Amino acid sequence: MQSIKNHLSLIIALLSILASIQIFIVTERAINAYKNNLATNYAVIVVSHKIIKPDTFLAMDDIVLDSQEIAPDSVIKKINSKMDAKDIELIKLGLPRFYKIHLKYYPSPVEIEQLTKKLFQNHSIYKVEDFSNIHDKTYKLLLLFKGVVSVFAVIILLVTILLIFKELKIWQFKHSERMSIMGLFGAPIWLRSVVLFRLAIVDAIISSILIFILLSYFSVNPWVLDQFRSVGIEVMIFDSFNDFLVLFSVSIIVSILLASLIVVGHKEEL
Amino acid sequence: MDKVIMAENLSLAYSNSETIINKINFSVDSGSFVFITGASGSGKSTLLKSLYGALKPKNGSLIVGGVSLAGISKKKLNFLRRHIGIVFQDYKLVKEWTIEKNIQLPLLINGYDKNVIDNQVDSLLKHVRLMHQAGKYPLELSGGEQQRVAMARALAHNPILILADEPTGNLDDYSSKLIWNLLESANKQLSTTIIVVTHSIPDTLMVDYKHYHIEYGKINAVH
Numbered sequence: 001m002q003s004i005k006n007h008l009s010l011i012i013a014l015l016s017i018l019a020s021i022q023i024f025i026v027t028e029r030a031i032n033a034y035k036n037n038l039a040t041n042y043a044v045i046v047v048s049h050k051i052i053k054p055d056t057f058l059a060m061d062d063i064v065l066d067s068q069e070i071a072p073d074s075v076i077k078k079i080n081s082k083m084d085a086k087d088i089e090l091i092k093l094g095l096p097r098f099y100k101i102h103l104k105y106y107p108s109p110v111e112i113e114q115l116t117k118k119l120f121q122n123h124s125i126y127k128v129e130d131f132s133n134i135h136d137k138t139y140k141l142l143l144l145f146k147g148v149v150s151v152f153a154v155i156i157l158l159v160t161i162l163l164i165f166k167e168l169k170i171w172q173f174k175h176s177e178r179m180s181i182m183g184l185f186g187a188p189i190w191l192r193s194v195v196l197f198r199l200a201i202v203d204a205i206i207s208s209i210l211i212f213i214l215l216s217y218f219s220v221n222p223w224v225l226d227q228f229r230s231v232g233i234e235v236m237i238f239d240s241f242n243d244f245l246v247l248f249s250v251s252i253i254v255s256i257l258l259a260s261l262i263v264v265g266h267k268e269e270l
Numbered sequence: 271m272d273k274v275i276m277a278e279n280l281s282l283a284y285s286n287s288e289t290i291i292n293k294i295n296f297s298v299d300s301g302s303f304v305f306i307t308g309a310s311g312s313g314k315s316t317l318l319k320s321l322y323g324a325l326k327p328k329n330g331s332l333i334v335g336g337v338s339l340a341g342i343s344k345k346k347l348n349f350l351r352r353h354i355g356i357v358f359q360d361y362k363l364v365k366e367w368t369i370e371k372n373i374q375l376p377l378l379i380n381g382y383d384k385n386v387i388d389n390q391v392d393s394l395l396k397h398v399r400l401m402h403q404a405g406k407y408p409l410e411l412s413g414g415e416q417q418r419v420a421m422a423r424a425l426a427h428n429p430i431l432i433l434a435d436e437p438t439g440n441l442d443d444y445s446s447k448l449i450w451n452l453l454e455s456a457n458k459q460l461s462t463t464i465i466v467v468t469h470s471i472p473d474t475l476m477v478d479y480k481h482y483h484i485e486y487g488k489i490n491a492v493h
Contacts, residue, residue: 178364184322185376185423186351189344 007203009170010255013163014207017254018247020156022215025246026237027149031142033233035106038138042106045070046099046119047127060118063103063111070098096126109136164258171196172262179266193263200255208248216240272300274431274463275321279330282313282320290316292487293330298480300430301461303453305471307492308484314467317484318435321465322354323347335430352380355424355462357449359436361416363408369419370395370404376427394422398452414445421452425462432456434466450475 046052046067057067072095083091107115109132116128179192215238218224228235238244275298282291290313298304308314319325320332323339332339337350355376356362363372370391377387395401398418400411408416417437424432434453438446454477456462471481481493 178366181362181364182375182379183348184324184351184356184362185379186348186354187375187379188348191379 007199007206009163010167010200010203010258011207011210013160013167014204014251014254015211016156016160016163018207018211018251019214020153020160021247021250022211022238022243023149023156024153025243026235027146027153029235030228030233031146033228033235034142034231037232039103039106042103042131044101044103044112044115044119044131045129046101046125047129048097048099048122048124049126050124051097052099052122052124056122057099057101060122061115063105063107063115065102065104067099067101070100072098106139109139164254168258168261171258172265175262176266179263189263192266193259196259196262197256200259201252204248204251204255208244208251211247211251212240212244215243273297273333274300274302274335275465276333277330280320280327280332281329282316282325283328284316284325289328290487291320291484291489294487294489296482296489296491298463298465300463301457302463303457303477303479304463304465305479305481306465306467306484306489307469307471307481312484313487314484315435317489318433318465318467321431321433322351322356352376352427353430355427355429355432357417357420357424357432357434357437359439361408361413361420363416363419363423365408368405368407369400369411372408372419373422373426375423376429380427382427390426391422394426397425398422399448412445414441414448417441417445417449418452421449425452425456428460429462431463431465434464434468436468437466438468438472446472447474 046057052067054067057064072092103115112130112132116130119125119128175196178195182192219237219240224237275296277294277296279293279295280291281289281293283289306314306317316325320327320339321334323334323342326342327340330340335350335353337346339347339350342350363369364375373391373394374387377390382390392401395404398421400415400418400422403411403415408419411419417440421437424434432453437453438449441449450472453464453466454475457464457477471479479493480491482489483492484490
């Protein structure tokens, strides 16, 4: 029973670490997905005296994905009821050119400012509407969300590290007598530590399997998926190969580190 | 006769404390049975600790089994300990291991085959009269039975030297007698050198022995 309790305490500590790492990964993905979503709906409007070719916009900044000219027809339709076709064509010739520039990703306020400056370097452009007020609010909201989740993940990580250190002391106490007795009969360090490393690796494997099951469940859970869909994004909650590889590696590294600290810190008491 | 232990001007002290054993000279012949007595705190257990390398000499030289313990490396010390059996008053058994696994320990460390280990453990369990307790853990046994397991462990790998620190200190008469018989037979039949630290030497012992007494940091031959 005591043995199961000791196993559980390390497994729970490892699970907390793995869960906080995965929360961080999913948050990153969600924010990126949301940013992509915003990027597709976001465009900078440019007003120019002259025609500007799409290549000109593309050459201005790497962030530019494409550009399209906004046809003035919809504006003219509203006022064309009392005009004849000839007048309309004359008005069209006198109107400035409107362009909608789509970006590769959702830019930061600094990137928007840089893009605006580059656009104004073209002398035919005399007006740029970057919707910076709305953009700033959304972007800052995203950063705030990311910050809150990161702080939360770091707190969990810190608490877990404290748990791990408590576990380290328990393990040191538990294993030091056996290691000392083995040392009395001339067991080399590797043989004295083998039980400890085996336990650590077994606990790491158990934790990884448990987190795999837990995250696999969450990744197909309709309620969880609905939460992401409700904000218009599709996020991979758990990549059963790449994410598992990361979590498994972390679990093994933490366990082996813990066992190594015990071996290094071991003092013969006999 | 070969000397298993040779100490010259040996001084022993725990770190930052006064000298407990002060410039002693003594030697132990191979195959002999030696008692070291002395009052509590006289340094007899300290001397025994130095013989298995748990305490390094402060001054002088100490050679055990042909290996000098002054400034010995961990690797050499491990090698030496593989040829020594140790018995403690508080048994020092691994509580989470069965008694068989405890007895196996020196055999595993010395790299014996599994078949040899199994046969040796069976034979030792019979020898210490604990066959009926096979599969149990140390804490499920009485003190006397635990000490018999510790004896079996000390004998398992046919060591050249057995060091025993108050081996019968906590035991009933039956277990004490059995422990002395086991030490005697190891000495007589296998020519194992036995060094026992104790308060009193048993009257019933049927073996020639040497007796040293420690007092005020010095060792003196009594018998």
